[in-house]
Structures are given as C-alpha cells and as structure tokens.
Amino acid sequence: MIIKPKVRGFVCVTAHPEGCAAHVQQWIDHVKAQGPITPGPKKVLVIGSSTGYGLASRVAAAFGSGAATLGIFFERPSEEGRPATPGWYNSIAFTKAARAAGLYAKNLNGDAFSDDIKRQALELIRTDLGQVDLVVYSLASPRRTHPKTGAVHRSCLKPVGQPYTNKTVDPDKGIVSTVTIDPADEQEVADTIAVMGGEDWEMWMQALSDAHLLAPGAQAVAYSYIGPEVTWAVYKNGTIGLAKNDLERAARHIDSLLKLNGGGRAFISVNKALVTQASSAIPVVPLYIAILYKIMKAKGTHEGCIEQVQRLFATHMYAGKTPKFDEAGRVRVDDWEMRAEIQDAVQDIWPRITTENLDAETDIEGYRSEFLKLFGFGLPGIDYEAETEPHVPML
Numbered sequence: 096m097i098i099k100p101k102v103r104g105f106v107c108v109t110a111h112p113e114g115c116a117a118h119v120q121q122w123i124d125h126v127k128a129q130g131p132i133t134p135g136p137k138k139v140l141v142i143g144s145s146t147g148y149g150l151a152s153r154v155a156a157a158f159g160s161g162a163a164t165l166g167i168f169f170e171r172p173s174e175e176g177r178p179a180t181p182g183w184y185n186s187i188a189f190t191k192a193a194r195a196a197g198l199y200a201k202n203l204n205g206d207a208f209s210d211d212i213k214r215q216a217l218e219l220i221r222t223d224l225g226q227v228d229l230v231v232y233s234l235a236s237p238r239r240t241h242p243k244t245g246a247v248h249r250s251c252l253k254p255v256g257q258p259y260t261n262k263t264v265d266p267d268k269g270i271v272s273t274v275t276i277d278p279a280d281e282q283e284v285a286d287t288i289a290v291m292g293g294e295d296w297e298m299w300m301q302a303l304s305d306a307h308l309l310a311p312g313a314q315a316v317a318y319s320y321i322g323p324e325v326t327w328a329v330y331k332n333g334t335i336g337l338a339k340n341d342l343e344r345a346a347r348h349i350d351s352l353l354k355l356n357g358g359g360r361a362f363i364s365v366n367k368a369l370v371t372q373a374s375s376a377i378p379v380v381p382l383y384i385a386i387l388y389k390i391m392k393a394k395g396t397h398e399g400c401i402e403q404v405q406r407l408f409a410t411h412m413y414a415g416k417t418p419k420f421d422e423a424g425r426v427r428v429d430d431w432e433m434r435a436e437i438q439d440a441v442q443d444i445w446p447r448i449t450t451e452n453l454d455a456e457t458d459i460e461g462y463r464s465e466f467l468k469l470f471g472f473g474l475p476g477i478d479y480e481a482e483t484e485p486h487v488p489m490l
C-alpha cells in the first residue's frame with residue numbers, strides 16, 4: 096500500500112510505519128547524544144507510552160539509563176485498506192530498538208482505565224520485573240469508562256463560567272478565525288475531571304502498592320500544562336485545567352503513599368506546549384504554539400517532547416539531581432516557554448495575526464511539519480512513493 100497523509104480537521108487518519116519508526120529513531124538518537132543519565136530509572140511503567148510525552152519518557156528511560164520498560168497504550172491496529180494509528184507503529188519501532196539494545200520492553204494495548212489492563216500490567220511486573228522504580232502517567236483521552244460504576248465519562252475542552260472568544264487557526268487550511276466556545280455545564284466539568292483528573296492515577300498507584308510492586312524509593316510523575324494568559328480561559332481555568340487541579344491533588348496523595356515506601360515521591364511536571372495529537376484538538380492552542388515555535392526557535396530555546404523529558408530526567412529526577420519545585424510543589428520544564436522575553440513577544444504578535452500574515456508572523460509551517468511527523472510523514476530517508484506494508488503485528 097502507498098500511504099499518504101489524509102488530514103481531516105485536527106487528525107490525520109493515516110500513518111506511515113517506516114516514517115513512525117524513523118521518528119522514534121530520531122528520539123533515540125537525541126537521548127543517546129545527550130549521554131547516559133546515571134543513576135537513572137531501571138524498571139519503568141509508562142501509562143500512555145505510544146505517542147507524545149509518554150513515548151518520550153519511555154525512550155529517555157530506556158536509552159538514557161538502560162531501563163526495562165512496560166508500555167501501556169490504546170492504539171488501533173491496521174484494518175483492511177487502512178493503516179494502524181501512529182502509536183501502534185511507534186511502539187513496535189521502540190520495542191524492536193530496545194530489544195536490539197538488549198533491553199526488556201513489553202507492551203499492553205488496551206484501556207488503561209480498566210481493571211483488566213491494570214491486572215495484566217501487575218501480573219507482568221510481578222513475573223518479569225519484580226518491582227518498578229518509576230511510574231510515568233501520561234494519558235490523554237477523550238473518554239473513560241469508570242471501572243467501578245461502568246459510567247462512560249467524556250472529556251471536553253471548554254471554558255467554565257462564561258463563553259470565551261478568541262482567535263484560532265485551522266493549521267491545515269492556514270485560516271485564522273474567531274471562535275466562541277460556550278461554557279461547560281456542571282456535568283461536563285465533572286466528566287472531564289473523571290477522565291483527565293487524578294483518580295485513575297491513584298488507582299494505578301494504590302494497586303501497585305497493595306501488590307508490593309513499587310521498589311523502595313520509587314517515583315511517579317504525571318504531566319500538566321499551564322501556559323500563558325491568552326489560553327487560560329480554555330486551558331488553565333477551563334474544564335481541562337480543573338481536571339489538572341485534580342491531578343495535582345492526586346499527586347499529593349500519591350506522594351504521601353510513596354514517601355512511606357522508602358522515601359519515594361510523586362509530583363507533577365508542567366511541560367511545554369507542543370504539537371501532539373492531544374494538543375491539536377484544543378481550540379486557540381495551535382495558534383499559540385505556531386507563534387511560540389517561531390519565537391523559541393529564533394532564541395535557540397525550542398524543545399520537543401524528547402528534549403523536554405530528557406531535561407526533566409537529567410536535571411530534576413536523576414543523575415544525582417533532586418527536583419526543584421515551584422511554590423505549588425510542581426516541577427517546571429515549561430520554564431523556558433514561560434520566560435518573560437518569550438511571553439512578551441507572543442503578546443506582541445498575537446493581536447496582529449491574520450490569515451494574510453500567518454506564514455510570515457508564525458511558524459505555522461513548522462507546526463504543520465511537526466503535526467505530519469506525528470503520523471510518520473516528512474521524515475528524511477523515507478520513500479513515500481514506495482509500497483509499504485501497513486499490517487505489522489504488535490510485539
């Protein structure tokens with residue numbers, strides 16, 4: 096099959112297996128080029144390990160410090176005439192590379208919110224790894240079936256309290272428009288907290304603790320975003336922000352659990368805004384990212400997921416370092432994004448962006464190429480005109 100990108104709104108419905116593998120290899124090469132993270136994590140569970148920040152965490156742990164990794168994700172395999180989702184191909188590429196390097200790597204493809212996947216993960220850890228010393232929680236999901244009640248909760252990206260109007264961009268068409276988003280009702284707020292809040296992370300950590308599968312001193316980290324005022328109504332103060340507050344609550348609870356387990360810790364790392372499948376679905380944010388990329392690339396401080404997580408591991412969590420927390424107890428690897436010189440420049444550009452000056456004033460081209468890369472397109476050395484086999488079994 097010859098696989099070309101097919102972009103529909105904020106998703107691409109095709110993915111290229113060799114392109115995804117080349118993308119994963121770029122991340123592996125980056126981590127290796129930074130040198131070993133010593134001492135680093137050794138036995139790692141990554142929940143949400145197939146794309147974005149979770150995949151970066153898995154790559155940084157495996158290729159930075161030789162960690163054995165168990166990856167959990169929810170990806171769709173190929174079907175007749177249709178390639179798999181990129182996380183499927185990424186996970187295969189990662190697993191092949193890790194095993195070729197002599198590292199343990201196993202995968203569970205299924206619903207991380209379910210009791211069944213938790214049971215399977217615990218069983219694999221018990222038999223293969225004994226215990227884990229790091230748990231990375233990096234899920235981004237539109238829905239959750241609650242394992243106890245059976246209720247299906249759907250998350251939404253809406254303001255809370257009042258409607259919000261701002262500029263947004265359709266990156267594919269290059270059109271800047273004004274969007275008004277109506278506020279969420281109480282049920283939508285509760286549902287978003289149920290999906291993207293901390294309850295499921297707590298369930299994972301409690302189950303691991305009860306089964307004595309956490310090594311003494313084990314750490315746990317989950318990822319959040321705060322960002323600039325221009326996105327606050329739809330992010331920090333919106334439904335997703337309230338869910339992230341709940342994730343912070345869970346971090347404090349899990350932290351006390353891990354403190355009793357040989358002095359471990361749990362915390363939130365606030366990361367940079369980046370093009371991922373999750374962030375491209377948020378109104379307003381893609382336009383902000385296109386402006387941010389332009390400014391940070393010009394300053395030489397631009398990072399992607401892999402640079403962010405490598406820096407988190409090497410300067411906060413491992414290599415003899417301890418986390419530097421902000422006033423709310425969070426690690427901030429969004430520090431370079433939030434520098435005054437960067438944010439002042441964003442604020443300066445924001446009001447004047449139009450469809451006409453989008454190419455000149457923003458890095459919309461960089462946004463588009465990063466977006467396509469998520470699906471394995473635009474990677475050097477890949478012949479996109481060649482026949483490729485879309486049906487690849489999970490390892």
Ligand code: NAD
Pocket residue numbers: 142143144145146147148149167168169170182205206207208233234235236237318319320365366367368369370371372373374
């Ligand atoms: P992503 O869409 O790239 O990755 C989501 C991962 O979750 C994938 O591995 C997917 O398979 C997995 N997943 C989704 N539903 C699942 C389920 N039911 N069971 C098992 N696995 C499931 O997202 P991302 O942008 O890397 O986001 C990860 C975390 O990082 C989120 O908490 C997000 O809020 C946070 N974050 C993202 C950004 C950003 O700009 N992208 C910035 C800061 C923080």
